Structure formats: structure tokens, C-alpha cells
Amino acid sequence: MTATEPSTAPLRVLVADDEESMRHFLQRGLRRLGYEVDAVADGNAAVAAWLRTPYDLGVLDVRMPGIDGVAALGRIRSSDPEGLVVLMTAHGTIATAVEAMQLGAADFVTKPFTIDELEVRLRRAFGLRAATRENRQLRSLLDGPDQGLGLIARSPAMVALTQQIDLLAQSVATVLIGGESGTGKGLVAEALHLRSERRQGPFVTLNCAAVPDNLVESELFGHAAGAFTGATRSKPGLLLRANRGTLFLDEIGDMSPAAQAKIERFLQDREFLPLGSQQEIRVDTRIVAATNRDLHELVRAGLFRQELLWRLDVLSVAVPPLRERREDIPLLIARNLERLAAKGLPPRSITPEALGALTAYDWPGNVRELENAIERMVALSGERTALGVPDLPTEVRGPGDEVSREGDDNYEAARRRFDRLYFTNLLVRTGGSITEAARLAGISRGHLHRRLKELDCDVAATRDASRGNPRP
Ligand SMILES: Nc1ncnc2c1ncn2[C@@H]1O[C@H](COP(=O)(O)OP(=O)(O)OP(=O)(O)O)[C@@H](O)[C@H]1O
Ligand SMILES: [Mg+2]
Known part of the structure; x- marks a missing residue:
């Protein structure tokens, strides 16, 4: 894969109708509008096709032999909670939009309809989902430590990194982010998503170090009902939740060997098997991984799969340590003082001498250490409004x-x-x-x-x- 490969494929639509003429009508019309279309003749076939490769949207007839459109909709959404389905009704099956929405449908159309009418509804459904996701992302940015202000990049090293991010965001290829602890690898992963064409899709994170080894696999790949004790219902995994978006595997150096083998297979075939299931699932999920460990070293020690490293390391990004981008330090400090002021702590300024010492210090713990230092300084400085040299942590204070x-x-x-x-x-x-x-x-x-x-x-x-x- 190359960096020029487009980030997302055309939108895929699944049509389900027992009438052959209707299937042809929809297939022809939607293809002409640029969608990729598959058509099936009943509800069971629709569910099976969707479970194999989630669609961006389904157009399902309500009355079909076997399971009907409403039942198919239920099964689709239990495995793919964000799945979009528009129901087609002949007069009398579903009377109102409210009724359709209560069933989990994105919308409904009453037969007969024209392709243009349907297209309006499809666009509205896509638009609504995109807006919901964008709101959610905005909210998480606003709630998060970052407050939606993004990556600070004033130093030449960070300017170069943001340019590299913009380039890599154009591709679907896997990216491996390296760099010391606290340098901002998490933010870089998010920036890769937010600057890509997938920005309206989900950004899902799995912190491999925080999830116990035996749970990583079911988190990532999901499981079928009865896959193990306690698995009473089937559960979609994060790979599926991140369909059309980005899955960020943080601290990938800590991933268990079993999960490593499965991720490696996914990167090869773009398909995976949920635990206890016979049904392969194919998704369009971009993988971004990060680690502060030396994966080559882990490979030599037999703790990380060589083949997985090759597959992850298609494109790599090295986040520079803070001491190699000192020009960012004043801005990072300013942002942190604002953040603390927003939390209700008294607003602070900083004396030029203190700022000088903070800029000269080597920051072995990088931006995280800087953030902690500022927070401590503000907390300990009492009522004074300007932080000065006496407020500096001892390790920062010069001789x-x-x-x-x-x-x-x-x-x-x-x-x-x-x-x-x-x-x-x-x-x-x-x-x-x-x-x-x-x-x-x-x-x-x-x-x-x-x-x-x-x-x-x-x-x-x-x-x-x-x-x-x-x-x-
Ligand atoms: N360029 C930057 N602009 C703004 N904030 C930054 C920048 N770089 C790092 N930060 C902040 O520094 C903190 C540490 O970043 P992050 O958690 O992404 O580090 P990391 O590289 O993932 O570290 P670890 O390897 O320990 O997980 C975060 O609060 C992040 O918002
Ligand atoms: Mg991190």
C-alpha cells in the first residue's frame, strides 16, 4: 500500500427485496449515483451479507419471506450498532417515520418511489450519522485535556511532523508511531484520523497495556454468544466499531501473543473471526499503532512477532522528544496555564526567568512531565499571580x-x-x-x-x- 491510495472506498449499499424487478431498479439507480451495490432476495441473506462485511447503508423491504425487514434490521443493529438501514414499505406496513425510528431504522420510504426520492433520504441518513459522530468527537475533545486546541507545533521538528501527518492521513496504510513516553503519540494518532477523509467515521482506541491479556482478543474481535463462560450475548469488537474509521492500538508492545497473531492476520486479509464464531467479518478499518518500546528489541527477545512488526511498520512516525523541540515549550506552558485557569484555579503568568529555566530544562518525561510540573507549580504557589524561579521544581532550577x-x-x-x-x-x-x-x-x-x-x-x-x- 502506498501513501497515495485513497483513504476510503465508495459507499456500499445493501438492497434486500424479494421482487426481482425492484432489485434491478435499485441496483441500476444507485450504481449510477456512484454507490457500490449488492442485492439479496430475503432477510436472512441480508443479515448474512451484512455480518460478513458491514455495509454503509441497507435498503430493506419490510415484507419478505423468511425473516422480514424489521427483524433483519434488529439483527444487523445488534452486531453493528451504528448500522444505517432505510426500510421500504408498501402502504400499510409501517405508517410513520416515528414507528420506523423506534425500530432502529434511519428512515423509511413508501413504495412506489423514485431513485431521486430515495437518494435524498440516503444523503440525509449519512449526514445525520456524520453530524452525530462529529459532535461526539468535538465533545470528547472539549472534555479532554486538550480542549480541542489540537497539536501545538511551533518548532521546526513539530512543523515537519504535522506535514508528515497530513501526507499519511491521505492513505489507508497502517502507521506505527514511536517516541519516548509523554511525547504526544496519542495526539498524533488522533490527528491522523481527524485530518483524513475518515474524520467523520469513528476513532476508537484500545490501550493494550490497560486491558488484561485474556480480554484483549474479545475486545478487539468481539465474540459470539456462548463463546466463553459469561458470554450470554454476542458482542461486536472494536475492529467492527471502527469500520470506516480508525482503530488506535496504543501501547502495542504490550499486546498478548495470541492477539498479535490475529491482528497480523487481519492486516493481511482485512478479515477477522470473532471468538466462537464461524463467520469471517470484513471491515474497512485503518490501523494506527503506538509504542514507546523498541519493537525490534522485543522481536529479538521473542516477545513480539516479526511479521507483525513488518506489517505495522509500513509507514512510521517518530514523535521527537521535547528537548528537541524547545520552541514549543512556551506555548505548551501558556496552554496549560489557560487550561488550569478554566478549571477555576487562579489565572497565572510566569516570569521570564522561570520561563527561561523551563525552556532550558531537558524534560526526560517530555510534555507529560511539563504538564505535571506546571500543575504542581500552580497548586503550590498560593495566591501569587506570577510563577517565578522559587516555584520551579528543584530538578528544573539551575545551579x-x-x-x-x-x-x-x-x-x-x-x-x-x-x-x-x-x-x-x-x-x-x-x-x-x-x-x-x-x-x-x-x-x-x-x-x-x-x-x-x-x-x-x-x-x-x-x-x-x-x-x-x-x-x-
Ligand atoms: N504538541 C502537543 N501539543 C499539545 N499537547 C501535547 C503535545 N504533545 C503532547 N501533548 C500533551 O502531552 C500529554 C502526553 O501526551 P500523550 O499521552 O499523547 O503521550 P504518549 O506519547 O502517548 O506517552 P506514553 O508513551 O507514555 O503513552 C498529553 O496531555 C498531550 O495532550
Ligand atoms: Mg500514550
Whole structure:
């Protein structure tokens, strides 16, 4: 698959009517309007066809041999809760739109009708569903931490990433999102959906790390009634719920081996088997996956399937760590201060010195760590309106502040303390490498050696400290 492959196929409509002339009339008319149309002659065949590959919309006659259109509608919607069905009635079977809606239909038409009349109803049904979904997405954005303001991208690295997202959104190919913890992989997955032609379809998330291993499969693929103890009713899986939309598999490195094998098969055939069912289901679902783990490493350790990695890694996106996009930091802080103010916490500004320190810090926990830091600072700052250097978390505060705290001793002692802090920080950053630290400081290696001895600095301890450091 390539990035230029269109994101969605033509809309598929299923026609069910026992009269052959009616089937032909609908097939011909709807095909001319650009729909892909299948036609069947009774209710059972309609349900079977729908369960095999969900349609975008069904046009079902009410009176048919076997199970009628109303019963077929019920079964379709119990497996595909968002399934759209328009019922066709001869005079007298269904009298009102209300009655049809109560049965779960999107609309109804009374025979005889023209293709144009039907087309108006189909468009209205599609439009209504799209609007409902858009509202839901808008609402979840507004309720969510992000408040619908989207991905902040001022730094060159993030500008490049958003351009890449726009390109990848055009395709149906699977995308694998990598990046350290807290960099915004979840937001990137959502942006891929919202910028694609599928934006009106569902965006469904499965956090593979949060769902117990034995439940991942039934969550993803659904199950038939009686598939296991406690499964009294059949349940549609997330893959089906995300039909025509995007399924986001978060923390895919934590997926169980059994689920890995099934997802791999789905990516190959675009079909899957719900647990305990004999009926393959085919859906048009785009898969986006994310992980902060090294999947190649997991493959080597025998914990992740090599073939699945190949299939996932068709297109990949690397979300850069925050320290490589520092230009975004002031805006991220501003947005977080607004978000907290909206929650009723007193509005805050921030002093240039504090902002400088926050921008210079390395943020091993990335945007999530930054968000937590701001929240803590606001919570602990009492009634003051401007956050300053004293409010900063200790790890963010530079050595300068430590030094000025005890400004009452002599210059030599203050300088010793500054140098100790400065060189210790430098050595932690370089993983204890004196050569590298000297290079960064712009002094000779010999000079640094002497100074460290005078200061009684423990170089080995800085090596230990730097193990927890993301970028030695
Ligand atoms: N560019 C950005 N603009 C606005 N908010 C961002 C941006 N990047 C990250 N965030 C915010 O940072 C927080 C962490 O992001 P997210 O949960 O997506 O991280 P993640 O990469 O999925 O981390 P993990 O691997 O730990 O799951 C979220 O609150 C998210 O809204
Ligand atoms: Mg995440």
C-alpha cells in the first residue's frame, strides 16, 4: 500500500427485496449515483451479507419471506450498532417515520418511489450519522485535556511532523508511531484520523497495556454468544466499531501473543473471526499503532512477532522528544496555564526567568512531565499571580539559584559551590565522560581534571546518576 491510495472506498449499499424487478431498479439507480451495490432476495441473506462485511447503508423491504425487514434490521443493529438501514414499505406496513425510528431504522420510504426520492433520504441518513459522530468527537475533545486546541507545533521538528501527518492521513496504510513516553503519540494518532477523509467515521482506541491479556482478543474481535463462560450475548469488537474509521492500538508492545497473531492476520486479509464464531467479518478499518518500546528489541527477545512488526511498520512516525523541540515549550506552558485557569484555579503568568529555566530544562518525561510540573507549580504557589524561579521544581532550577540561596558567604566559597554544581550537572549529562564535559564547557581536559580534584567531585557518582538520564 502506498501513501497515495485513497483513504476510503465508495459507499456500499445493501438492497434486500424479494421482487426481482425492484432489485434491478435499485441496483441500476444507485450504481449510477456512484454507490457500490449488492442485492439479496430475503432477510436472512441480508443479515448474512451484512455480518460478513458491514455495509454503509441497507435498503430493506419490510415484507419478505423468511425473516422480514424489521427483524433483519434488529439483527444487523445488534452486531453493528451504528448500522444505517432505510426500510421500504408498501402502504400499510409501517405508517410513520416515528414507528420506523423506534425500530432502529434511519428512515423509511413508501413504495412506489423514485431513485431521486430515495437518494435524498440516503444523503440525509449519512449526514445525520456524520453530524452525530462529529459532535461526539468535538465533545470528547472539549472534555479532554486538550480542549480541542489540537497539536501545538511551533518548532521546526513539530512543523515537519504535522506535514508528515497530513501526507499519511491521505492513505489507508497502517502507521506505527514511536517516541519516548509523554511525547504526544496519542495526539498524533488522533490527528491522523481527524485530518483524513475518515474524520467523520469513528476513532476508537484500545490501550493494550490497560486491558488484561485474556480480554484483549474479545475486545478487539468481539465474540459470539456462548463463546466463553459469561458470554450470554454476542458482542461486536472494536475492529467492527471502527469500520470506516480508525482503530488506535496504543501501547502495542504490550499486546498478548495470541492477539498479535490475529491482528497480523487481519492486516493481511482485512478479515477477522470473532471468538466462537464461524463467520469471517470484513471491515474497512485503518490501523494506527503506538509504542514507546523498541519493537525490534522485543522481536529479538521473542516477545513480539516479526511479521507483525513488518506489517505495522509500513509507514512510521517518530514523535521527537521535547528537548528537541524547545520552541514549543512556551506555548505548551501558556496552554496549560489557560487550561488550569478554566478549571477555576487562579489565572497565572510566569516570569521570564522561570520561563527561561523551563525552556532550558531537558524534560526526560517530555510534555507529560511539563504538564505535571506546571500543575504542581500552580497548586503550590498560593495566591501569587506570577510563577517565578522559587516555584520551579528543584530538578528544573539551575545551579545559579542554588548558589544565590546562600549569598552571605565569600566569593571563593560561592564560586566553589557553583563550580561543583555546574560540573556535576555537566558530568551527569555526559554520562561521566570528562572529555565530553570539557568539550561542552569549552575548557581543556587537563584543566577540568584539576578542577574536579580541587572540588573533590565524585565522577563515578555522576556516572550512576546519568543511568537514569535519557540523553547521556
Ligand atoms: N504538541 C502537543 N501539543 C499539545 N499537547 C501535547 C503535545 N504533545 C503532547 N501533548 C500533551 O502531552 C500529554 C502526553 O501526551 P500523550 O499521552 O499523547 O503521550 P504518549 O506519547 O502517548 O506517552 P506514553 O508513551 O507514555 O503513552 C498529553 O496531555 C498531550 O495532550
Ligand atoms: Mg500514550
